[in-house]
Amino acid sequence: MSDPTADHGAGAPAEDYLCSRIRRAEQALMGHHEAVLRGHGLTMTQYTVLLALSAEPDLSGAQLARACGVTQQTMATVLTGLHRKDLVARTPSPVHAKVLLTSLTGTGRTALERAYQEVIVLERALTDAFAPAEHAALCALLERATSVLAEQTPRRR
Numbered sequence: 001m002s003d004p005t006a007d008h009g010a011g012a013p014a015e016d017y018l019c020s021r022i023r024r025a026e027q028a029l030m031g032h033h034e035a036v037l038r039g040h041g042l043t044m045t046q047y048t049v050l051l052a053l054s055a056e057p058d059l060s061g062a063q064l065a066r067a068c069g070v071t072q073q074t075m076a077t078v079l080t081g082l083h084r085k086d087l088v089a090r091t092p093s094p095v096h097a098k099v100l101l102t103s104l105t106g107t108g109r110t111a112l113e114r115a116y117q118e119v120i121v122l123e124r125a126l127t128d129a130f131a132p133a134e135h136a137a138l139c140a141l142l143e144r145a146t147s148v149l150a151e152q153t154p155r156r157r
Contacts, residue, residue, distance in 0.1 A: 022145065032122055040115040041085070045070060045078050047119075050087065050104060050112040057103040060093070064102065087111055 030044065037047050045068055052067045053059060059067070065075035079102060082088040087108035093099040104112065127135060 018145075029122075033119060036118045036122075037115055039118075040111060042111065042115055043078075045074070046082055046087075047112070047115055049075075049078060049082060049102075050108055051116075053088065053102060053104045054109065054112055058091075058101040060099050060101060082108070085111075 033044055033047070037044060040047075042050075048068045049064055052064060061075045061079055062072055064079070065072045068075065068078075070078070079088065079090065083090055085107075086105055088102050089105050090100040090102050093101050130138060
């Protein structure tokens with residue numbers, strides 16, 4: 001059996017692996033956002049739905065599921081919760097009778113704006129932590145890492 005640390009140097013601790021560092025950064029980001037959003041009565045997925053609808057209204061559940069990276073079943077549950085809170089409205093599609101289109105309500109737009117004002121504080125802090133050239137380089141490196149991760153992900157059969 002081959003040594004799993006061979007590509008990283010003999011005995012390199014797992015926390016030095018690039019994937020481990022990306023995971024820790026992702027966990028810190030999600031932890032921050034979840035704590036902020038909890039104060040607004042939202043989950044990360046609910047916030048992401050509201051954000052997506054602010055950019056493009058009248059999306060189907062399937063479109064929102066793809067945009068948020070969740071299953072259609074999960075999205076159906078999320079949309080039911082958002083509808084109960086009067087954060088989104090659901091109307092039949094004029095093209096497909098069985099499809100409901102979702103859009104923000106005034107209450108939903110207000111909730112999104114309030115949550116966004118807190119979420120953007122972290123974005124600004126992260127931006128300020130880097131010189132402009134470092135920020136641009138980090139963004140480019142993260143895009144490249146994301147591409148590699150997507151390419152390496154096994155496809156469903």
